[in-house]
Amino acid sequence: MPSEAMGWQQVRDAVMARIRDRSYPPGALIPNEAHLAVEFGCARTTVNRALRALADAGFLDRRRKGGTRVTAAPIRKAVLPIGILRHEVEARGAAYSFDLVRREIAVPPSEVAEVMRADPARPMLNLITLHRADGRPVAREERWVDHSTVPAIMEADLTAISVNEWLVRNAPYTHGTLTFAAEPAGTRAALLGCAPGDSLLVMTRTTWMDADPITHVRQFHPPGHALTLQM
Amino acid sequence: MPSEAMGWQQVRDAVMARIRDRSYPPGALIPNEAHLAVEFGCARTTVNRALRALADAGFLDRRRKGGTRVTAAPIRKAVLPIGILRHEVEARGAAYSFDLVRREIAVPPSEVAEVMRADPARPMLNLITLHRADGRPVAREERWVDHSTVPAIMEADLTAISVNEWLVRNAPYTHGTLTFAAEPAGTRAALLGCAPGDSLLVMTRTTWMDADPITHVRQFHPPGHALTLQM
DNA sequence: GAGTGGTCTAGACCACTTG
DNA sequence: AAGTGGTCTAGACCACTCT
Numbered sequence: 001m002p003s004e005a006m007g008w009q010q011v012r013d014a015v016m017a018r019i020r021d022r023s024y025p026p027g028a029l030i031p032n033e034a035h036l037a038v039e040f041g042c043a044r045t046t047v048n049r050a051l052r053a054l055a056d057a058g059f060l061d062r063r064r065k066g067g068t069r070v071t072a073a074p075i076r077k078a079v080l081p082i083g084i085l086r087h088e089v090e091a092r093g094a095a096y097s098f099d100l101v102r103r104e105i106a107v108p109p110s111e112v113a114e115v116m117r118a119d120p121a122r123p124m125l126n127l128i129t130l131h132r133a134d135g136r137p138v139a140r141e142e143r144w145v146d147h148s149t150v151p152a153i154m155e156a157d158l159t160a161i162s163v164n165e166w167l168v169r170n171a172p173y174t175h176g177t178l179t180f181a182a183e184p185a186g187t188r189a190a191l192l193g194c195a196p197g198d199s200l201l202v203m204t205r206t207t208w209m210d211a212d213p214i215t216h217v218r219q220f221h222p223p224g225h226a227l228t229l230q231m
Numbered sequence: 232m233p234s235e236a237m238g239w240q241q242v243r244d245a246v247m248a249r250i251r252d253r254s255y256p257p258g259a260l261i262p263n264e265a266h267l268a269v270e271f272g273c274a275r276t277t278v279n280r281a282l283r284a285l286a287d288a289g290f291l292d293r294r295r296k297g298g299t300r301v302t303a304a305p306i307r308k309a310v311l312p313i314g315i316l317r318h319e320v321e322a323r324g325a326a327y328s329f330d331l332v333r334r335e336i337a338v339p340p341s342e343v344a345e346v347m348r349a350d351p352a353r354p355m356l357n358l359i360t361l362h363r364a365d366g367r368p369v370a371r372e373e374r375w376v377d378h379s380t381v382p383a384i385m386e387a388d389l390t391a392i393s394v395n396e397w398l399v400r401n402a403p404y405t406h407g408t409l410t411f412a413a414e415p416a417g418t419r420a421a422l423l424g425c426a427p428g429d430s431l432l433v434m435t436r437t438t439w440m441d442a443d444p445i446t447h448v449r450q451f452h453p454p455g456h457a458l459t460l461q462m
Numbered sequence: 463g464a465g466t467g468g469t470c471t472a473g474a475c476c477a478c479t480t481g
Numbered sequence: 482a483a484g485t486g487g488t489c490t491a492g493a494c495c496a497c498t499c500t
Contacts, residue, residue: 007469007470008469008470019403020403026400032484032485032486033485033486034485042470042471043470043471043472043473044471044472044473044486045469045470045471045472045488046469046470046471048486048487048488049469049470051486052486052487062485062486062487063478063479063480063485063486064477064478064479064480064484064485064486064487065477065478065479065480065481065483065484065485065486066478066479066480066484066485066486067484067485067486068485068486072400073314073315073318073396073399073400074314074399074403075312075313075314076312076313076314076404077310077311077312077313078310078311078313078409079308079309079310079311080308080309080310080311080460081306081307081308082306082307082308082309082462083304083306083307084304087304165304168304168305169257169303169304172250172251172305173307173462175461175462176461176462177459177460177461177462178309178459178460178461178462179457179458179459179460180411180432180457180458181432181454181457181458182413182414182430182431182432182433182452182454183413183430184415184428184429184430197415197428198415199413199414199415199430199431200413200430201411201412201413201432202413205462207462221413223412223413226410226411226412227410227411227412228408228409228410228411229311229408229409229410230406230407230408230409231313231404231406231407231408231409231436231438238488238489239488239489263465263466263467264466264467265466273489273490274489274490274491274492275467275490275491275492276469276488276489276490276491277488277489277490279467279468279469280488280489282467283467283468293466293467293468294466294467294497294498294499295465295466295467295468295496295497295498295499296464296465296466296467296496296497296498296499296500297465297466297467297497297498297499298465298466298467299466299467
């Protein structure tokens with residue numbers, strides 16, 4: 001029995017503790033909000049906030065009238081922050097630099113236009129960038145930008161600020177897809193300073209502003225540059 | 232001017248629209264909660280919930296007394312759901328099956344004990360599993376389980392339920408790390424039905440219950456089995 | 463010191479879902 | 482029909498932090 005009124009985070013922790021020690025076993029219905037509010041000596045709103053947090057985290061399933069159940073096979077979530085590559089490198093204490101290897105206007109390959117859901121005949125801006133940490137390559141970036149969606153990019157000096165950073169700062173997107181895969185380095189080995197038989201981690205992103213494609217980018221990471229997330 | 236009172240999601244969308252069209256430009260201070268409550272004709276609590284959602288999504292920075300600012304370089308987040316592999320396969324409409332290739336008790340390699348922060352002399356349960364979708368290999372899983380943390384696993388029939396699923400259902404974890412990398416298939420090619428020179432996507436996870444290590448697992452995905460997330 | 467967001471309350475009404 | 486969570490309100494107090 002709590003001696004003091006509890007805040008929502010304390011209620012959340014108390015309920016989480018019961019899930020952990022199986023006082024609330026997987027699949028079981030837990031008491032309703034009004035009941036818990038009385039038990040914890042707080043308002044129902046406070047209980048609601050606590051249970052909502054646990055539901056968002058995947059530990060509870062809530063349904064109107066059906067009540068709140070402990071998730072039987074909780075789906076845990078790992079969060080991958082997508083930001084500016086320069087900041088990630090600098091956060092690891094390394095010096096960031098980059099080279100703009102190519103900048104040209106061209107009609108993209110049909111498979112690129114397809115995943116971007118763009119007119120296959122429309123020319124786009126094609127950019128290849130090499131990102132480095134303390135001089136060592138950490139990513140080769142092959143990018144297409146639809147400059148009919150983001151016309152301002154034609155004026156940007158992409159040797160002074162990386163495309164990556166320019167887009168994050170100037171071209172918000174509404175949604176996108178992200179894919180992880182692995183590929184042999186092949187001819188990309190030279191620029192990345194690895195062997196052609198080495199495996200590269202490939203992160204592919206495609207983003208849109210509503211229905212308009214913004215960019216399609218593939219980042220190739222050399223061996224030794226793994227991507228780590230906390231759970 | 233809104234003709235009707237607004238719910239928190241409408242307030243969120245209205246503010247988001249102003250961020251998008253730069254009525255609230257990057258880095259700028261936006262009006263405080265009380266002001267917006269008057270403008271939108273709702274309670275401050277409602278505005279608070281809306282702005283909190285946008286702050287959680289990374290579009291706003293909020294500080295007591297400092298007010299609320301539009302994030303200059305928003306860090307977008309991609310969410311990777313970690314659940315039961317069987318469910319993921321079945322969700323794609325394929326038939327799931329698996330083989331337990333190895334099950335034995337052994338002292339793990341020192342680097343495994345190290346990342347698990349476990350006693351390097353303590354034996355653990357070593358399991359190798361092949362996961363299939365419609366008969367085709369989708370992942371080779373190499374796992375170590377600390378059965379001093381999860382003793383019940385010694386009684387489990389891991390040929391009837393995969394270790395993966397057993398652990399999700401029976402061994403909740405408090406935290407963990409997740410790493411993506413790429414590796415040549417090498418000798419793993421045989422089991423996965425690919426060539427030794429092919430590149431594999433490797434997902435490594437290590438989980439703990441408080442300070443006690445639970446499991447360390449590496450899942451090797453053959454070419455063609457990419458991992459896709461929505462943003 | 464003062465202004466901001468963070469949280470709590472008590473009550474109310476609503477939306478949804480189940481029996 | 483009825484029970485549950487989802488949300489809104491009006492007001493209040495508090496915690497933080499900027500000046």
